[in-house]
Amino acid sequence: MPISQELLEILVCPKCKGEISLNPSGDGLLCDACRLMYPIRDDIPIMLIDEAIKLD
Amino acid sequence: MIYLVTGVAGFVGSHLAEKLLAAGHSVCGVDKFLDNYPRRFKEWNLAQVSRHANFEFIEKDLVDLDLPALLRDVTCVFHQAAQPGVRSSWGEEFAAYTHNNILATQKLLEASKKSSIQKFVYASSSSVYGDTQDLPTRESGMTRPVSPYGVTKLSAEQLCYLYWKEFSVPTVSLRYFTVYGPRQRPDMFFHILMRAHLRGEEIPIYDDGKQSRDFTFCADIVDGNIAAAEYPGAGEVFNLGGGSRTTVEEVVHMVEQISGRKAKLKMLARQQGDVRHTAAELKLAREKLGFNPKVKLYDGLAQEWEWMQKIGA
Numbered sequence: 001m002p003i004s005q006e007l008l009e010i011l012v013c014p015k016c017k018g019e020i021s022l023n024p025s026g027d028g029l030l031c032d033a034c035r036l037m038y039p040i041r042d043d044i045p046i047m048l049i050d051e052a053i054k055l056d
Numbered sequence: 057m058i059y060l061v062t063g064v065a066g067f068v069g070s071h072l073a074e075k076l077l078a079a080g081h082s083v084c085g086v087d088k089f090l091d092n093y094p095r096r097f098k099e100w101n102l103a104q105v106s107r108h109a110n111f112e113f114i115e116k117d118l119v120d121l122d123l124p125a126l127l128r129d130v131t132c133v134f135h136q137a138a139q140p141g142v143r144s145s146w147g148e149e150f151a152a153y154t155h156n157n158i159l160a161t162q163k164l165l166e167a168s169k170k171s172s173i174q175k176f177v178y179a180s181s182s183s184v185y186g187d188t189q190d191l192p193t194r195e196s197g198m199t200r201p202v203s204p205y206g207v208t209k210l211s212a213e214q215l216c217y218l219y220w221k222e223f224s225v226p227t228v229s230l231r232y233f234t235v236y237g238p239r240q241r242p243d244m245f246f247h248i249l250m251r252a253h254l255r256g257e258e259i260p261i262y263d264d265g266k267q268s269r270d271f272t273f274c275a276d277i278v279d280g281n282i283a284a285a286e287y288p289g290a291g292e293v294f295n296l297g298g299g300s301r302t303t304v305e306e307v308v309h310m311v312e313q314i315s316g317r318k319a320k321l322k323m324l325a326r327q328q329g330d331v332r333h334t335a336a337e338l339k340l341a342r343e344k345l346g347f348n349p350k351v352k353l354y355d356g357l358a359q360e361w362e363w364m365q366k367i368g369a
Contacts, residue, residue, distance in 0.1 A: 023368040024096040025242065025251075030368045037368035039255075053255055055365045 002026055003040060013038075014047050028053070058082045059285075060130045062118060062164070063137030064105070065089060065098035067239045068179065068232075072134055072278045073105045082110040084130065088117040090139065090156065093242045100367065101239050118160040123167030132175045132285045135164055138209070141243055142183060142329045145205035157208035158215070165219040165227075175226050176216065177284045180293070182233040182270070182334050184210040191301075192270075192337040195231070195293045203329035213293065220291035228284045230277075233297035233336045237274035237356055238363035246307070246357065249319075250364045253311060258322040262330060265305040265323070270297040270335045273351035273359075283345040292344070297336025299349045307357070314358050 003022065013020050013031035020029040020038070028037040029045055036052040038045055046052075059076050063069040064085025073083045085105070089095055105111045114121070118137060127133070139145075139156035161178070168176050182193070183206035190197045201207045216227035240247045252259045280296040312319050341347035351359075363369075 022096070024094055024100055025369055026094055026096065028368050035365075053368070055254070055368055 003043065003045065007045075011045060011047065015049050030055075057131045058084060058129050060126065060133045061085045062133070062135050062160075063087055063179075064113070065102045066136060067101070067241050068235060068274060068277055069134070069136040070101035070105065070239060071237075071274050072136065072281055073111065075278050075282065077105060077108045077110055082112075084112045084114065084126070086114045086116060086118060086121065086126075086137065088137070089115060092140065097239075097242065119155065119163055123163055124170055127167050127171040127173060130171065130173055132177070133164065133168065133173055134177045134179075134281055134285070135161060136179045138179065140205070140241065142203040142205045143327050144243075145203050145208070146328065150204050153205060153208045157205075158211045161212035162215055165215055165225055168225045169219065169223045173226070175228065175285045175287070175290070177281055178213060178216045178227060178229040179281075180213045180229045180231045181206065181209045182231050182295070182297075182336065183331070184213060184231060185331075185334070187331045191333060192297075192335040193295065194337040195295055195340055202331060205329070217291060217293075226290035228287060228290060229293045230280055230284055231293060231295045231336070232277055233270040233272050233295065233334055235272050235274055235277050237351075237360050239274070240360060242369065245304070246360055247364070247369065249308065249311060250361055251369050253315060253317075253319055254364055254369075256320070258320045259308065260322050260324050261304060261308070262324050263304075263326040263332075265308070265321075266303050267330070268301045268303045268333045268335070270299070270301050271307075271353055271356070272296060272298040272349060273356035276349040276351055279350075280341065280345065280347050283347055287345055289344065294341040294345060294347070295336035295338060296341060296347065297338055297349065298351075298353065299336075299338060300353070301333065301335045302353055307353070310354050310357050311361065314354070314361050
């Protein structure tokens with residue numbers, strides 16, 4: 001099941017507390033400011049800085 | 057000038073529409089949002105052009121559209137829409153390939169017959185050649201596709217020729233050789249490779265990695281399309297390639313260099329429908345269209361890597 005819009009609206013980047021957005025594959029949440037992607041595994045967003053994928 | 061771009065939300069179609077709009081033309085784009093990959097990718101592809109005042113978008117299947125009405129004010133058609141993918145074209149899925157690749161093209165050609173369009177550029181594929189030994193492959197070489205996808209692309213290409221021969225529809229077909237770059241479809245090899253690499257996962261390599269392709273950067277394909285639209289001739293077929301052949305193994309090394317990290321590889325068996333080598337003979341395209349691929353593979357890969365990082369694909 002894809003992540004709900006309501007959940008997306010309340011989630012923030014755990015590092016900068018800024019906005020995050022869903023990536024086009026629907027399996028990661030992007031923080032543009034930190035250049036980090038928080039993976040979504042089994043429909044659960046993993047909002048842990050240590051687990052985030054560095055995009056730069 | 058109004059240009060019709062079918063498959064405008066796709067990889068090549070969106071780049072082409074952007075270039076045409078930047079040149080001051082008007083673009084009517086059609087896309088049915090095929091569900092072959094997440095819609096979000098296609099919406100992102102369209103993000104830039106959809107803000108443009110000279111862009112009109114129609115979300116519909118070409119087969120269901122009133123095409124004669126659509127073509128009334130159109131100068132040139134760039135038919136990029138297709139059901140892509142070699143490996144998925146076997147079995148039950150084939151019906152989608154005949155509908156989206158053959159029937160949609162036939163409908164568009166039929167409507168073009170009664171229109172005043174100046175050029176109909178058809179996006180064909182190197183897959184029409186199949187597993188040829190004739191390398192670099194010439195346009196006059198044998199066409200014997202090794203996938204149902206290739207069969208449908210060849211059928212549509214032959215329809216283009218037929219409508220030129222019988223009804224003087226000014227068609228030109230372009231055989232694309234493995235297009236890559238930003239917005240590449242998620243089922244294509246570089247996208248799969250970079251996505252896995254970005255996540256530190258294993259990269260699936262089919263066969264032994266020594267298979268080679270003539271990789272063509274998307275901006276060069278766009279330039280080839282525009283050159284074909286301006287070409288005074290018709291009823292012809294041209295190869296569009298990157299100008300050199302590179303093995304999958306070499307591509308992996310380049311991505312390692314660009315990203316600055318070592319790739320993890322997972323070797324898998326060869327897939328049905330995959331060809332061993334492709335290489336385009338570009339003599340005709342160079343001479344007649346003035347086609348000259350400019351982007352070197354390393355630079356093009358760096359641009360795709362940058363895009364992959366940007367979108368977190």
